[in-house]
Amino acid sequence: MAHQTVGHVSADDQDGPLADCPDSALVPPGREPRCPVDITLAALGGRWTPLVLREFLRRGQATYSELSAALPALSDKVLSDRLAQLTSAGVIERHRIPGWPPRVRYVLTSQGRALEPVVRSMWEWGMAQRNTRRRSHDPSDTT
Template identity: 55%
Template sequence: MAHQTVSDMLCTGTDPRPEPDCPVEVTLGVLRGRWTPLVIDQFRAGPRTFGEVAAALPALSDKVLADRLAQLTAAGVLSRHRTPGWPARVRYDLTDRGAALVPVLHAMWQWGADT
């Protein structure tokens, strides 16, 4: 087994640009966009509806919140559950993949707080 180098870990190799399938780039892609970490944080305590997240983050527009929920659902960070009936209720919850991001976000917060 070859030893992993810093260049391998950061996915740069001989090209200074990272590969799009680099795990670091994949993670950054999931976290892209303003508000994304704060939206993820709303689900640490359990499932939430759109309205509950919107009420917790009043400065976040409904359009951006809808975009972030769709982005995080497509990335497998959140799961979307629609309850039949009138009116239909939609709840979002962290997947196992999403729960694994929580310590990553905490480490990023800690790193930022220490600078």
């Protein structure tokens, strides 16, 4: 069996879901991305963004206070930025609740729900890496 290197695309895969983006789809930072992977990274980019999304996937909706309590290491400024980013990307929607004091509830959109397999894959890959690291640092492990 021949070994395939990372980045190798067989003739059968050239038009597949991981086909290379044409050069015209690759744009410098600050411009609207056109490559599908770049579009996904733009929506999920930035430290904490995938973890904020994970909270929405677990809950479906949340208030700012609920998210802040669920992610206590996250500063208010970063949480506000990430909520704005996810809203702009169409991943969540911001709903103002009438009354005083004014309250806001953020709700996961269908586009946001469609990211569940992405986050699940990130979780599974991370679990495998964590387990591999634990085994490599455990002197009693003889496997």
